Amino acid sequence: MSSPSKDYAKPDEYAWKDEAGQGILASLFRATPGVVSYELARSRTPARIAMFVLMVGIPTALLIAVANLTPERFRANQQTNIAFCVLLYALVPQVMTMLGMLVLASPIVHTELEGQTWIYSLIRYRGRRSLLLGKYIVAVLWTTTAGILVTSLSIPFLPLQNPGKAWLTISLLCVLSSLAYGALFILIGVVFQKRVMVISFVYALLAEGLLAWIPAVVNQFTIAFRLRSILFRWLDLSVEKFFRSDGMVSNGMVAEDPTGFVQIGWVLAITALLLALALWLVERLQYSFQSEL
């Protein structure tokens, strides 16, 4: 180590006030890109790339295989169009994106605690919030990219009546799904310190997998309900034909929103609410990391 005295004698040169004497939002906007670029650089590992390839490869292969198995006489059928639109939606923005965010977003705090690095963000100005937000953005980027790639690779092989519109809708749903599920799983990860993945998975299964399909008011509290409504409205899918009942809209299977824009607003509002709650809690909760210090 070199002699440090000359540097310690002039602390004002690098005093924090010059750099960080700013409001919460300003400091977050300054700190978060740092976390994003660090995490992106760090995530280019063979394991992460392999996971990405699997995330993209499995649903793409599955979709193309199902399309190839569809008899030629059914390919121009309107019912087939609905079925493939729903299959694409179910596999990509619903299952793949949700599970991707579950794996990437829910253990953010837990991983830091386990890796004994939580202390370093804890003792930084807005460290916990910028870490959470930065890692959330990286998780959204990875998952959205994977979702859009699957959609782009598989749509040319699917018997869809309007592939362009389907690509646009599913891609938008990938973005919305990543944002909302990411915020949800981050909140779960902030609140629970142990078995985060299990809790997130059980929640996803019960609420987003089961509750979202119950035609009652309760399903309106799920993200899946909002995403499904956007799918049906934007792709002009016949709710009656898919559910084989004309009472499904009034029963609450799909939202009564002719444009779908209200549902986009809902998804963004849910995302903002969950994310704000997670960011608020992460500064206030005390984590058991005694061995950290």
Next chain:
Amino acid sequence: MENLFEFRNLSLMYGTVIGVNDLQLTLPKGAYALIGPNGAGKSTLIGLITGALRPTLGSLRVLGENPCRTSNLQQRVGVCPATELLVHGVTSKQWLVLLLRMSGWTKRSSVERADQVLEEVGLAEARNRPIHTYSLGMRQRCKLAQAIAHGPELLILDEPFNGLDPIGRYQMSELLVQWAKSGKSLLLASHVLHEVERITDSFMLIFGGRLLASGTAGELRRLLADLPQDIIVQSETRDRLASLLAEKPWIRAVHRDSAPDRLVLTVDRPMELYDALAQWASTGQVSIQRISGSDGDISTLFRLLISRHRGERAYQKTGSPS
């Protein structure tokens, strides 16, 4: 003037386990060593000081601010934790830039400062090597770099000498001596006394979450003189001295040593012994060749304080009294 620490009945419980027990202390700015064995509560106290933990009872202020309520304090404090640095796949420079940016620094300033501080801690040549390839000593220096990078007023180090070889220990000591000389505050937690005695003269002795004693080395030595301890007296009139001492209420045990002219005394109030010996020697009742007490260092005091805290006898190794 703003104090460094103000602890008011500060307590922290982990369920039914006491982490920190009723600390009551005000310290001005300066360099302090927090001494205690493993599990004494040093890390818990550091957790409270940094705002990572919240007190169950009582309150504290660090540099005039409540660490639980303000995040501004984080800009004024640098912490080097005791735990191993387990960061994979990133270089020390990348890591430091991240932490500086998390402190609100711009990208350009962060890069410049990271280079500068890595040079200060002697990692300039290894700055672009992944941290997981570093030796333990290099990782320790990397941890120190992140603690001082943002120019804090108070530097807190938890067991900074862990894993360092003798040269590394010396370099770390030098660096901390320079830090203390620069007028900035320092809190150094360690369980090895002799390592910190070179860096600071002010100590806080902690055990079982309780503050056993605090003060300068001189103050603590005076305290040592008032605590029960063993004293060896070399005297040609050993038997007469033993009979005189046996009547005194502050003598706990008198033990004849294997050497023909030595007595080992276990004394409750050493100052009274010294007064009595001086009086007897001056009146010619006894002759005293040599008095050697406990070695007078802080570690002896610490051992004695812990013994008292545990309710043990003052000194166990004297053998049975005769």
